[in-house]
Amino acid sequence: MRMENTSKYGKNADTAENMPPPQRSCELQAEIICALNEKFPGVSIEAELDGRGILTLNGECAEWVRVVEIGHFAAKLDGVKNVVNRLGVKGVRLPKRDYAPLADRGREIGVTEETDVLIIGAGISGCGIARELSKYKLDILVAEAGEDVATDATKANNGNIHPGHAVKPGTLKAELNIKGNRMYTRWAEELGFKLQRCGSMGAVTDESLVPALEKAYAVAKLNGVDGAEIIGRERAYELEPTLKARGVEVVAALWLPTMGLVEPYKVAVALAENAAQNGARFLFNRTVADILKENGRVKGAVTDKGIIKAEYVINCAGVYADEISEMAGDACYTIHPRKGVIAILDKNRRPEFNGLVDVYTPENVRSRKTDENTKGGAMSRTPEGNILMGPSASEIPDKDDRAATPDGLEYSMSKGAEYGISYADIIRFFSGNRPADYKEDFVIGMSEITDGFINVGAIQSPGLTSAPAIAEKVGEILAQAAKKNGRPLALDPDYNPIRKRESEFRTLSREERDALIKRDKRYGRIVCRCESVTEGEIADALRSPLPPTSIDAVKRRTRAGMGRCQGGFCQPRIVEIMAGELGKKRTEINLRGEGTNVLIESNRV
Numbered sequence: 001m002r003m004e005n006t007s008k009y010g011k012n013a014d015t016a017e018n019m020p021p022p023q024r025s026c027e028l029q030a031e032i033i034c035a036l037n038e039k040f041p042g043v044s045i046e047a048e049l050d051g052r053g054i055l056t057l058n059g060e061c062a063e064w065v066r067v068v069e070i071g072h073f074a075a076k077l078d079g080v081k082n083v084v085n086r087l088g089v090k091g092v093r094l095p096k097r098d099y100a101p102l103a104d105r106g107r108e109i110g111v112t113e114e115t116d117v118l119i120i121g122a123g124i125s126g127c128g129i130a131r132e133l134s135k136y137k138l139d140i141l142v143a144e145a146g147e148d149v150a151t152d153a154t155k156a157n158n159g160n161i162h163p164g165h166a167v168k169p170g171t172l173k174a175e176l177n178i179k180g181n182r183m184y185t186r187w188a189e190e191l192g193f194k195l196q197r198c199g200s201m202g203a204v205t206d207e208s209l210v211p212a213l214e215k216a217y218a219v220a221k222l223n224g225v226d227g228a229e230i231i232g233r234e235r236a237y238e239l240e241p242t243l244k245a246r247g248v249e250v251v252a253a254l255w256l257p258t259m260g261l262v263e264p265y266k267v268a269v270a271l272a273e274n275a276a277q278n279g280a281r282f283l284f285n286r287t288v289a290d291i292l293k294e295n296g297r298v299k300g301a302v303t304d305k306g307i308i309k310a311e312y313v314i315n316c317a318g319v320y321a322d323e324i325s326e327m328a329g330d331a332c333y334t335i336h337p338r339k340g341v342i343a344i345l346d347k348n349r350r351p352e353f354n355g356l357v358d359v360y361t362p363e364n365v366r367s368r369k370t371d372e373n374t375k376g377g378a379m380s381r382t383p384e385g386n387i388l389m390g391p392s393a394s395e396i397p398d399k400d401d402r403a404a405t406p407d408g409l410e411y412s413m414s415k416g417a418e419y420g421i422s423y424a425d426i427i428r429f430f431s432g433n434r435p436a437d438y439k440e441d442f443v444i445g446m447s448e449i450t451d452g453f454i455n456v457g458a459i460q461s462p463g464l465t466s467a468p469a470i471a472e473k474v475g476e477i478l479a480q481a482a483k484k485n486g487r488p489l490a491l492d493p494d495y496n497p498i499r500k501r502e503s504e505f506r507t508l509s510r511e512e513r514d515a516l517i518k519r520d521k522r523y524g525r526i527v528c529r530c531e532s533v534t535e536g537e538i539a540d541a542l543r544s545p546l547p548p549t550s551i552d553a554v555k556r557r558t559r560a561g562m563g564r565c566q567g568g569f570c571q572p573r574i575v576e577i578m579a580g581e582l583g584k585k586r587t588e589i590n591l592r593g594e595g596t597n598v599l600i601e602s603n604r605v
Contacts, residue, residue, distance in 0.1 A: 029049055031077070032074070036070075036074065044059045045070065054333075055084070056331070057086060057087050061090065070087060082437065083334060083437075083438040084332065084334050085438060089397070094398075095398040099323075102303075107307065109305060109307070111306065111309055112306030113141060113307075116140065116310065117139070117141070117312045117314065118142075118313045119143070119314045120301065120313065120316055121142075121315070122142050123152060123153060123268065123316060124464055125459050126316035127271035128467045129470070129474045130142050130275040131274050131278070132472060137490045137492045138489065140275070141308065141310070142280060142281070143288060143303060144282065144284050145285070148284060148548060148553040150265040150268035153318050153434060153460075153463075155268075156430060157264055158380045159464070160465070161184050161259065161465045162181065163220065163259050164178040164465075165216055167223065168440075171442075172441050175469075176462075176469040177223070178224045179466075179468075179469035180462070180469035183468035188262075190499065191271065191274055193262060193266045193270045196383050198259060199259050199356070203360065204250070205359065205361045209365065220256065225256060225258065227255075227256070228255070229255050230254055232253075243357070259356055262464075263382060269546070274499040274545075277499065278492070278494075285593065286304065286305055288302070288317070289327075290302040291313060291324065298313045298328060298450050301313060312454065313452065315456055317457075321335060321443075322334050322335040328447060330453065330455070333438070333457060334437060335437055335457070337396050338434040338460070339402075340390060340393055340433075340434060341431045342391045342412060342430060342431070343389040343390060343409060343413060344429065345389065345421065345427065346426075346427050349425045351385065378390075379416055387421070389413050389416055390411065390413075392407075393434075394408060404430055427563070434460040435460055505536070520536050522535040538558055541558050550590045551578070586602075587602065
């Protein structure tokens, strides 16, 4: 094993005054070498530590799990700010995207767009930032590789708005988790999406587990979780009568009233629509293949469909964020995807608790995973009343691998065995990949190498919870940079934070339904029987500030196709409505993304 200290700094890297003294730098190198050699004897690793504390690992391991293990270990060593892990697996060609052909195509097309701010990625972070920045007099453009907002990690999570007791104190995650949780109330009020503050409870059934409960409470108080308290049996039974009805002998419980539930894709849609109302533009099916730089400053991006010139570029690319950052000349972290499988249950299987409840017994505590770097989920639910099982948590080498595995599904479903939940209750299952880095914290800030390039990377759980605070933080970073560059941001007096609330036929009273049908007869025609979604609601979505262009996108906005039959009954009618509203042929309507037409050709005269 060898260590090289390259100390190559970019234009905006740390100044000499901020760097470790040479003697201490040498000591750090020696300590890191010794620690890696001692922990992983016989493994061929080359390591470089730059002046910023970015440790780059090269070499070869026997298996992928060891690559991840080494990355996590290295990230915890003193003096290491983050890890760029380029370790390979012996005899295995690890998946890696080839952006060169896409970049060549984009350069050949030339400049297609110019903007003040380019946001890469339309997940919860990208949409939240677009909405936050739309309050300024800025031209904002969001480039998304998928065909709609929330097509990746944002749609593939359980929608929990976490209280903040499960994050490491002192981290950026902890700070933004608490702040974001508090901000969700205002977001829901302004943007018109459902937020349920259901609360969560962790109950223990044995005195031996009380110390662990007290430790979790201490972390909650240290992080600043609002309303956290340890409660006794009677209070637990009062909050959750099912515990008493089931004969659960609660000794004590941690009660967290700020736990909330949202539909994550609905939040992203609401943010994007409000941003679009305020002038932000969205380009879908655009893959960023390179970042343009000049004299240490960002100039825009090359996509597969042309060049976008921009004064600022904000990197919200999810599992690909590390690759985008490297394109900008700033390789400062590595994303290792962590797959999670979630199962959705039929609404006939109703939640048994008022909030989210986890019961800990000596037996199930011993059987649970103890790997501190993974975060598997248990039983949850949606604001609409569907029980969610999972997610699981498994490290994988391929960022594009979103296949739901039998092992992952088994892990997720195992959490409901004691409640009689079976595979027959499942109406759909899916998976998503968390964009985890080796420091297991968010990476948010202006690049020290390329000015004008802002990283918003490694946004895994509690990323959804933290989204409002992330957006606000990035807005502050951009405002400071603009002021420093002599062009301070000006507020747009026409900015409107209010998004019109959608009409949800299934939630209205009889009188409200009658009034709606009187105004527009299409609200009297049910298209999706499972979820009671009307033609009027689908038409409204197709005429929104950010209209859906695929069947799945319509589903994310209206729930048409989310019920027991999963679109088996309503999909043909949705295709017909979309074709009429969008002025397209039925054969041009996609299920999801380009080239996923559900109809190939007409076979009737």
